[in-house]
Amino acid sequence: MSVASPLSTQQVSELVMANRAIRAPYYRADHDEGVRFTDLEKGLQWGADVVPALIDLFWVAEDTRDDHPDGWVGFARHWRGATLRVEFDLFSELDDSEPILVVNAISGREGQEAVVDEAFGEIELPEQVPTQQEWEERQKRYQAARRNDTTDGSAAVRAYIAALPGWKREVAARFDDVVQHAVPNVRRAVKYHQPFYGIEAEGWFAAFSAFSKHVKLSFVCETYLEPVPPSGTGPERQALDLKETDTMDEEQVASWIRQAATDPGMGW
Incomplete structure (x- = not known):
């Protein structure tokens, strides 16, 4: 799969399931200042939260910041009711047809029908919220894909x-x-x-x-x-x-x- 512009949520999911997603060296997991999610206050975790979110983003767009030329931002509904904002870069090489998705940060947003983002304004939320079982099944599929991947990294x-x-x-x-x-x-x-x-x-x-x-x-x-x-x-x-x-x-x-x-x- 080669990634075209604009990037689709399906392409993000395919990259993750192909074991082409990594956590950046200085990855951040936090909430916006002043925003508190009681159910997530112990912190957002890579395997339990980030990966299932990437597999089921409902919205993705290029990062608007000048210092993030290869950056993207995606949103997903969490099974606990919150909305997750994921920042990532696409690292690609001329001899490599599929890029590596490098996740830099994940944070929470509050809102039931829409969330307001500092860079993209108001974003409408899908009505359907995944169940905990669906969330965990995504994580299990990813772990199975990682175990079965024998390609050089x-x-x-x-x-x-x-x-x-x-x-x-x-x-x-x-x-x-x-x-x-x-x-x-x-x-x-x-x-x-x-x-x-x-x-x-x-x-x-x-x-x-x-x-x-x-x-x-x-x-x-x-x-x-x-x-x-x-x-x-x-x-x-x-x-x-x-x-x-x-x-x-x-x-x-x-x-x-x-x-x-x-x-x-x-x-x-």
């Missing part, structure tokens, strides 16, 4: 890296390059909301995650690496934390990657 990892800001994006891109050169047959995937690297049918051997002041490069191995990386609490959690002012020793990182790849510490 390189596009999703590149989309994740592109969503990182400034120096963190540069560190992540360099790490990705080092992994590719050290293990040419590497498989990629975004799991647990962070990029992972593995060898098919053998396991995952590396990952990275971005924090407020550093990027953590993790080596997932059954045994300790040589020399032992400076961070971590066990063989499967050995890591190197890089701050903005740090320089990556690519030769040493490549050595750790090759060692971890010979003995992956996380099952496929």
Whole structure:
């Protein structure tokens, strides 16, 4: 499926069910200031709320903000009665026919017949509200699609890296390059909301995650690496934390990657 403009709610659903949706590194789940939904006050969750909403958006339009050239906004009715507003970008590459849907934020809106949005004005709501059972069934279909997906997730990892800001994006891109050169047959995937690297049918051997002041490069191995990386609490959690002012020793990182790849510490 290639996405044409304007984007349809059906196309969004198809991308999600094709396992081409990820959570952005700095994804937000909140409510508008001053808006309170008693039934949702514990927070909106990715699997339980965002994914079922994306599968059944009733309205979608391009983001009107100048700093979101690839951005979109969609609305869905929640089974608890609230309306969910989902912000996402479409990351596409010339060699990839289907884009990756990168969800940046989800928030609540109140209203029974219509909601008022700061960017799009008044939006009429559909009369039909999904049941809790329908909502949970969407989530189950998505989880089944994810389990059955055997394609390489390189596009999703590149989309994740592109969503990182400034120096963190540069560190992540360099790490990705080092992994590719050290293990040419590497498989990629975004799991647990962070990029992972593995060898098919053998396991995952590396990952990275971005924090407020550093990027953590993790080596997932059954045994300790040589020399032992400076961070971590066990063989499967050995890591190197890089701050903005740090320089990556690519030769040493490549050595750790090759060692971890010979003995992956996380099952496929």
